[in-house]
Amino acid sequence: MNLQPFCFPVIERPVFVDNADGQIxxxxxxxxxxxxxHKxxxxxxxxxxxxxxxxSYEVVRNADLIDSALRELAVSGTSFRIDPSHSFVDNNRMRLQITFPELKMRDRESDLALSVFIHNSYDCSESVRFFFGAIRAICSNGMVFGEVLARYNSRHTSGFNLTDLGDRLHEAASQLDVIQQRIDHLEVQPVTDELMVSVSENISKRLAEQVISQEEMGRLSQYTLLNRLTNHISHKIEPRKRARYQQSVSKVFAL
Structure with missing residues (x-):
């Protein structure tokens, strides 16, 4: 994946406000x-x-953030690849996905490779942050594990430090068995009315109505519902809006 589009140059310039005594x-x-x-x-x-x-806003350049992350991962001892599946960049924001193909879980149909999602913005819309998740091999469904694994968040007034990203990766890898157990549990639990209320209230009522029919209630597993939600989010929601939905799914399904 070409990272050049993420690394465009940004500069700070002063902001001038007319004092109303003159026009120039x-x-x-x-x-x-x-x-x-302001600036x-x-x-x-x-x-x-x-x-x-x-x-007071401290600019954290995409190029510096990506360079720091890749340097940390290069010495982590774990193979990785830049993954375009859920990556995007525009002038205001970026999200970069890095996948670790050797760190895997599995459901009944596919491997799920551990990934880390790195976020940054130049417009105060979000802080520097990263969190872990997984990508389903057969369809590129993306999910995040915000409830189980560690996350990192840094305000733009305090800079950033990714020197412990390698350590966080090893911590995440050590929790794969816990996530696997949760996946196994979801695969055998039926969808309940209570769960659908939570999906409607915390993710999207419209999406809840789209992914399951009333006739399937009680017959469909919670993991199948999870996959339907993540499939819709991964393939129907534009990349810049996916993170919010993925984090909401993580909370609802306790992943």
Missing amino acids: IDPENPETFLTNG AIVREDTNELISIVKS
Whole structure:
């Protein structure tokens, strides 16, 4: 996967606010503009304005974040690949998926390889964060394990540090048996009215109505329902919106 689109250059530029005493702002003359406590984040190669943020906002560049993550993983002793399945980038935000093909669980039909999802933004829409999940081999369904495995979150006012990503990966790998047991449990538990209420309230009522019929209640396993939800999210929801749904599914199914 080509990472170049993720690594476009960004720069910070001052923001000037007219002091209303004149029509012309002179950057060299502070009397012509107001102190405002903000700065602009600009895409340098296209000169596009990305966002206006507070002066305390610390820019974490995608290129630096990705480089730090890949360096940590390179010495982790675990093979990995950059996975386009649930990765995306635009001027404002990015999500990069890295999959570990040797760290696997299994359901009745397919292997599920452990993945890590790394997020960043330039517009305050989210902090620097990563969390673990899995990708189903036969259909690229993506799910996250926010309830079982560790996650990392860092505000843009405090920078970031991924020096423990390798350790977090080993911790995640050590919990695969726990996740496998949860998957096995879901495969034999029927869908209940209580579960469907939770899906409707915490994920999407419309989605709940789309993935299961009333006639299937009590006959369909909870894991089959989980796969239907993740299939819809993975293939019908645009990449930039998937994370919220995947995290909600994780909570509902205690993964």
